Amino acid sequence: xxxxxxxxxxxxxxxxxxxxxxxxxxxxxxxxxxxxxxxxxxxxxxxxxxxxxxxxxxxxxxxxxxxxxxxxxxxxxxxxxxxxxxxxxxxxxxxxxxxxxxxxxxxxxxxxxxxxxxxxxxxxxxxxxxxxxxxxxxxxxxxxxxxxxxxxxxxxxxxxxxxxxxxxxxxxxxxxxxxxxxxxxxxxxxxxxxxxxxxxxxxxxxxxxxxxxxxxxxxxxxxxxxxxxxxxxxxxxxxxxxxxxxxxxxxxxxx
Amino acid sequence: xxxxxxxxxxxxxxxxxxxxxxxxxxxxxxxxxxxxxxxxxxxxxxxxxxxxxxxxxxxxxxxxxxxxxxxxxxxxxxxxxxxxxxxxxxxxxxxxxxxxxxxxxxxxxxxxxxxxxxxxxxxxxxxxxxxxxxxxxxxxxxxxxxxxxxxxxxxxxxxxxxxxxxxxxxxxxxxxxxxxxxxxxxxxxxxxxxxxxxxxxxxxxxxxxxxxxxxxxxxxxxxxxxxxxxxxxxxxxxxxxxxxxxxxxxxxxxxxxxxxxxxxxxxxxxxxxxxxxxxxxxxxxxxxxxxxxxxxxxxxxxxxxxxxxxxxxxxxxxxxxxxxxxxxxxxxxxxxxxxxxxxxxxxxxxxxxxxxxxxxxxxxxxxxxxxxxxxxxxxxxxxxxxxxxxxxxxxxxxxxxxxxxx
Numbered sequence: 204x205x206x207x208x209x210x211x212x213x214x215x216x217x218x219x220x221x222x223x224x225x226x227x228x229x230x231x232x233x234x235x236x237x238x239x240x241x242x243x244x245x246x247x248x249x250x251x252x253x254x255x256x257x258x259x260x261x262x263x264x265x266x267x268x269x270x271x272x273x274x275x276x277x278x279x280x281x282x283x284x285x286x287x288x289x290x291x292x293x294x295x296x297x298x299x300x301x302x303x304x305x306x307x308x309x310x311x312x313x314x315x316x317x318x319x320x321x322x323x324x325x326x327x328x329x330x331x332x333x334x335x336x337x338x339x340x341x342x343x344x345x346x347x348x349x350x351x352x353x354x355x356x357x358x359x360x361x362x363x364x365x366x367x368x369x370x371x372x373x374x375x376x377x378x379x380x381x382x383x384x385x386x387x388x389x390x391x392x393x394x395x396x397x398x399x400x401x402x403x404x405x406x407x408x409x410x411x412x413x414x415x416x417x418x419x420x421x422x423x424x425x426x427x428x429x430x431x432x433x434x435x436x437x438x439x440x441x442x443x444x445x446x447x448x449x450x451x452x453x454x455x456x457x458x
Numbered sequence: 459x460x461x462x463x464x465x466x467x468x469x470x471x472x473x474x475x476x477x478x479x480x481x482x483x484x485x486x487x488x489x490x491x492x493x494x495x496x497x498x499x500x501x502x503x504x505x506x507x508x509x510x511x512x513x514x515x516x517x518x519x520x521x522x523x524x525x526x527x528x529x530x531x532x533x534x535x536x537x538x539x540x541x542x543x544x545x546x547x548x549x550x551x552x553x554x555x556x557x558x559x560x561x562x563x564x565x566x567x568x569x570x571x572x573x574x575x576x577x578x579x580x581x582x583x584x585x586x587x588x589x590x591x592x593x594x595x596x597x598x599x600x601x602x603x604x605x606x607x608x609x610x611x612x613x614x615x616x617x618x619x620x621x622x623x624x625x626x627x628x629x630x631x632x633x634x635x636x637x638x639x640x641x642x643x644x645x646x647x648x649x650x651x652x653x654x655x656x657x658x659x660x661x662x663x664x665x666x667x668x669x670x671x672x673x674x675x676x677x678x679x680x681x682x683x684x685x686x687x688x689x690x691x692x693x694x695x696x697x698x699x700x701x702x703x704x705x706x707x708x709x710x711x712x713x714x715x716x717x718x719x720x721x722x723x724x725x726x727x728x729x730x731x732x733x734x735x736x737x738x739x740x741x742x743x744x745x746x747x748x749x750x751x752x753x754x755x756x757x758x759x760x761x762x763x764x765x766x767x768x769x770x771x772x773x774x775x776x777x778x779x780x781x782x783x784x785x786x787x788x789x790x791x792x793x794x795x796x797x798x799x800x801x802x803x804x805x806x807x808x809x810x811x812x813x814x815x816x817x818x819x820x821x822x823x824x825x826x827x828x829x830x831x832x833x834x835x836x837x838x839x840x841x842x843x844x845x846x847x848x849x850x851x852x853x854x855x856x857x858x859x860x861x862x863x864x
Binding site for chain 1: 813835
């Protein structure tokens, strides 16, 4: 579904991502670990095509289409979606309006199905009438993002730190809905959606099963492996040590 | 004050410049020809139909308790369909009610400036709206002041009275024919909200690039009375200066003003709202949203003067700039004259934020669509205090005005 080849990205003249390669197949969920500033969010923003993120080398293929130079909304039309970590506040634009926009509805009223989805996320109708992200708590931002994604129903979803600033109870709920969004409840052969989850703390990984995990360091993918193993190594020994372990095991494999 | 004294004071103020706004020449405008009265709003010439609709007027009169239409300087239609409501030209009302003269120039001083003086000396009609004591006229009254010919000087004096414990909802539009290149509108409006009464006043200004406009409005609110104003201007205007003022004189008197201005072309606007919180526990809220594009220049003023015990006033004014050749001057002012009161303001002027556009694009909108959603959101003021049906309708009118610009 997604094929990133030799991607190099600059932000304000500074190279943040260097020759990055990553493939995510249909039905797969990948998780990306990495310390602050390693380029995780830059990667997501680049995949989404935000103008401040300049691709200076390589390309991004999505569903067989070269999207490297497509505007954001064209990528979204092809089936990309994103759950933002720090979405902007927009005065006068209600969460309900955002849901309708995500759904591609022109009406002002909110779809009954969406109200039912909102209920599952503990989002009330009153909350749908609030200006989006204005005064939302950390957990409310995440749930609002996920509700918008449920309405949008993308084929490939990126989650930027879905577990940061969220209490334990909400992490479980968010993990459950993310699993649904990413077809995790279906038999592997029936899974059509794909996802890329960025996490700093890794706490979301207790509530969603991924197929592959990567550790990003200084703008590259430094190591890849089974999610359980990588998560454990990252949690227990930190990013750099995890990469060392990863490199060493590769060497062992090679021998 | 006798009529003679009033005229004398007006005469003395004939050349008195206004405190604010450029000094415009008001000589040379004419009253124009008399227009015949209509049997129904449907008879109003087809060519002006859209201009009326744009000002929020419902030609079928459906859902309206009364309708008033003044074309240039003639009242061409005035009808009441609701008991407890009075609606007629101010001229007729003064003949009918001897007591009405005591309300003239009580809220707005006749010698405030040359514009008020000119309305006294050369008045051309205006409307009188009154709800009888205890009568809740929940269905809105509609009134429209329309200019259909060039060089017209419309000089109206409007009086609105909500008697004790009554309720009035008014939709009023000022509109000008597309064919008019240059005209003048001087409008004095005096509102009296008696004890426990409520007036909601939704006004759409639908001017044109050749219009010079000087409204002079004031509201007097007694104990437990409420005045709610929603003002919308989305069309160009050559020059508009106004500073409506609400005097909350009664205990727990409340005033709320919401102003939405989309200034385009070479529009020049100096628009303010002032509330004087004199009564114990009186409160006011002033909300304004101003967008300036092209070469428009807008001064957005707001002023709360706290004088009464436990008075509370809040100002929230926001501006959005869409052009490098436009200008917004946001001037909120607070004045407190005793210790036990609470006044606050927030003001901000900004641009359409790039990250907001990107966020919306990430939900599938094009850059253009995203910008339009943000602008609409910016202007989206929650309309409060109106009966549900009217609130819905006001929202619809607002959306229609918006559609033309965004």
